[in-house]
Amino acid sequence: MDESEPFPNSMRLIDQVCNQQTRDWQAGRQTSVEQFVALHPELSASEDDLFDLVYNELQLRRTFLGDFDLNDVEGRFPQFAQRIARQLRLHDALQSIRESGQSFSETRTAGAPGATTLGLASGQMFGRYRVQRFVGAGGFGVVYLATDTQLNRDVALKIPRVDDLPELQQKRFLQEAELAASLEHPHLVAVYDAGQISDVSYIASAYCPGKNLAQHLRDRGQPCDVRTAVEIAAHLADAMHHAHERGVVHRDLKPSNVMLTSKPCGDLPFTPQITDFGLAKLGEQRMRETSTSLVMGTPLYMAPEQYRGRGPTGVHTDVYALGVILYEMVTGKPPYEGDNYYAVANAVVRGQVVSPQRLNADVSRDLAAIILQCIERDPEHRYANCADLARDLRLSLAGRRVSIRRPNAWERFVQWANEKQRVYEAGAVACWLGVCMVVWMTTTNVGSEFLPRSDDLDRADLAAEHITAVMIIVTTVVPLFLAGVAVLRDKIWGIYLGILFAAIPVVITILSISEDPVVHKTVYGNNFLARFLVFTLVFFTHLLLLIMMTNALRVEWRERRLDRRYAESVERIDDSGG
Structure with missing residues (x-):
C-alpha cells in the first residue's frame, strides 16, 4: 500500500x-x-x-x-x-445465468453510493436482454443499455440493490415496479417489464438518451425562463395525476428523475418524462440507511412527513416534490439547503422558506402562491391532487385567476414576523438605538455648555445634570447596546435583557410626561413643544424596540419547539434506519 x-x-x-x-x-x-x-x-x-x-x-x-x-x-x-x-x-x-458459454464478470462501479456492485459485461445475456454497455449508477443500483432480443428494442435495464433488504420489502418493490409497468402516458418513461431472474430483481424501461432535468439546470447555471419552468411542471403534474389515478405513487420525484427527450413538446424543445417508478421505496430505504453521509440529492425533495415518519406517503408527497422542483427551476436553487441529510431535514421540518418572488422578480404572485402551497409543511394544506396543480399552473400562464386562496395581509404579516431574520433585526435596532442615545446625550451635554442658561440654573445644577446623563448611559443605554450584540450572537439572554432595557424608558416616559425633563433642562427649559418631541421620540423608538424584542422572543420559542420536533424526527429516522 x-x-x-x-x-x-x-x-x-x-x-x-x-x-x-x-x-x-x-x-x-x-x-x-x-x-x-x-x-x-x-x-x-x-x-x-x-x-x-x-x-x-x-x-x-x-x-x-x-x-x-x-x-x-x-x-x-x-x-x-x-x-x-x-x-x-x-x-x-x-x-x-449464462447463455452461449458467457459468464458474468465481477466489476466495481466507480462513483456509486455502494461502491461494490455486481456488473454485467458487454454482450452478456440477462434473461432475454443482451447488455450493450454500462450507463450509470445510483443509490438504487446500476443501469445498463440493453437490447430486448424478443422485441428487438433498446431498453434501460436497471438492477437495484435489493439483496440486503428484508424479503417483504423486496416483494413490495417488485409489486410497485410491476404496477408501474401498466402506466402509459407521454410524460412517463414507459416501464416494459419488471421481475426477477434467478432471484435477481430488475426493471426494464424505455431508454432515454437525452439529459435529465438536473443536468439541464446545472448546465444553464441560472434559473429557467419562468414560462418554460411552468410548462415543464404542468406536464409533470399531468403525468403524476395519471399515475395517481392508477394507484401508483412515485415518492422520489427529483430533477434527476425527469428525462428531457429530444422530441419537441408544444413550445418546449424537448419532452419531459418522469422515470424510476418502482425504485422510490427502495431509494427511500437506501437514503435512511446512509443518512449520515448522504449529501444533496433526494433529501432536498422529500416532504416533511417523510422525515417525521408520520402518516402515509402518497399524492401529497409527490405534490410537494413537484413544488420543490418548480421552485428550483424558477429560482436556481431548492427552497431548503444543507450540508448533509440532517441539516436538510432540520430546514424542511422548520418550514421557513423564502418566497420565490423575492428571488426572481419574473415570478408572479399567483405562481409564487402555487409553489408555496405545494411545499406547505402540512399535507392537508397542499393541493389535493396533481390535476388541480396542473390546472392552476396553466391558469397562471394565461394570466387568469388561480383557484388557491392567496394569503391575506395578516397572514403575510404573520409569516414575515415568524422569520428568523426578525430576531437579528431586533438585535441590530437595539445596537443602533444604543449608539444614537449615546451620541444624542453626549452631544447635548457638550452643547449645553455653550447655550445661554437661565438665571436660576447655576453650574452645580449643570454638573448634576451631566452626572445624571452619564448614569442613564451607563445603567440603561450601554446594557441595551450589549443586549443587541448578544442577540446578534444568538444568545437568548440578550432578548430578555433587551426587553427589560427597552421597557424602562417607555415606563419612565409615561410616568414623567407631565414633569420637567430629568436631563438637559438647559436645552429644553420650559419649552413644551421641545419637551413633547423629545419625550415622543424616546417613547416610540423604545416602544418599537420593545415590540421587536418581544416578537424575537416569540420566534426563539417557536424555533425551540421546532428543534424538539426535529430531534424527535431524527430519532424516528434513526430507529427506522437501524
Whole structure:
C-alpha cells in the first residue's frame, strides 16, 4: 500500500480505497481492510463504506487465492455476517445465468453510493436482454443499455440493490415496479417489464438518451425562463395525476428523475418524462440507511412527513416534490439547503422558506402562491391532487385567476414576523438605538455648555445634570447596546435583557410626561413643544424596540419547539434506519 500516492479528488474515498486495494493485490501485496481503516479512520464511520471494503477484500481473496475463509471474514466483521451471505447468494445467482458459454464478470462501479456492485459485461445475456454497455449508477443500483432480443428494442435495464433488504420489502418493490409497468402516458418513461431472474430483481424501461432535468439546470447555471419552468411542471403534474389515478405513487420525484427527450413538446424543445417508478421505496430505504453521509440529492425533495415518519406517503408527497422542483427551476436553487441529510431535514421540518418572488422578480404572485402551497409543511394544506396543480399552473400562464386562496395581509404579516431574520433585526435596532442615545446625550451635554442658561440654573445644577446623563448611559443605554450584540450572537439572554432595557424608558416616559425633563433642562427649559418631541421620540423608538424584542422572543420559542420536533424526527429516522 503506497501511502504517498495521491487519490484523485473527483472520486469518493471508498472508491479510491477499493481501487488502491485492488492494485495492491494485483501487485502481490495482500492489504487488509484493517490496514486501510487504520490509514483512513473515517471509513469506519459509515457502515456501507466499511461493508464495501470488506466485500471488496472478500472478492479479491476469491479471485487471487482461488478460495477464501468465510468464517474468518465473518469473525473479523460479525456485524456483516448476514449481509455478506446475502451478497454472495446474489453473486452466485448471477453466475448461474449464462447463455452461449458467457459468464458474468465481477466489476466495481466507480462513483456509486455502494461502491461494490455486481456488473454485467458487454454482450452478456440477462434473461432475454443482451447488455450493450454500462450507463450509470445510483443509490438504487446500476443501469445498463440493453437490447430486448424478443422485441428487438433498446431498453434501460436497471438492477437495484435489493439483496440486503428484508424479503417483504423486496416483494413490495417488485409489486410497485410491476404496477408501474401498466402506466402509459407521454410524460412517463414507459416501464416494459419488471421481475426477477434467478432471484435477481430488475426493471426494464424505455431508454432515454437525452439529459435529465438536473443536468439541464446545472448546465444553464441560472434559473429557467419562468414560462418554460411552468410548462415543464404542468406536464409533470399531468403525468403524476395519471399515475395517481392508477394507484401508483412515485415518492422520489427529483430533477434527476425527469428525462428531457429530444422530441419537441408544444413550445418546449424537448419532452419531459418522469422515470424510476418502482425504485422510490427502495431509494427511500437506501437514503435512511446512509443518512449520515448522504449529501444533496433526494433529501432536498422529500416532504416533511417523510422525515417525521408520520402518516402515509402518497399524492401529497409527490405534490410537494413537484413544488420543490418548480421552485428550483424558477429560482436556481431548492427552497431548503444543507450540508448533509440532517441539516436538510432540520430546514424542511422548520418550514421557513423564502418566497420565490423575492428571488426572481419574473415570478408572479399567483405562481409564487402555487409553489408555496405545494411545499406547505402540512399535507392537508397542499393541493389535493396533481390535476388541480396542473390546472392552476396553466391558469397562471394565461394570466387568469388561480383557484388557491392567496394569503391575506395578516397572514403575510404573520409569516414575515415568524422569520428568523426578525430576531437579528431586533438585535441590530437595539445596537443602533444604543449608539444614537449615546451620541444624542453626549452631544447635548457638550452643547449645553455653550447655550445661554437661565438665571436660576447655576453650574452645580449643570454638573448634576451631566452626572445624571452619564448614569442613564451607563445603567440603561450601554446594557441595551450589549443586549443587541448578544442577540446578534444568538444568545437568548440578550432578548430578555433587551426587553427589560427597552421597557424602562417607555415606563419612565409615561410616568414623567407631565414633569420637567430629568436631563438637559438647559436645552429644553420650559419649552413644551421641545419637551413633547423629545419625550415622543424616546417613547416610540423604545416602544418599537420593545415590540421587536418581544416578537424575537416569540420566534426563539417557536424555533425551540421546532428543534424538539426535529430531534424527535431524527430519532424516528434513526430507529427506522437501524
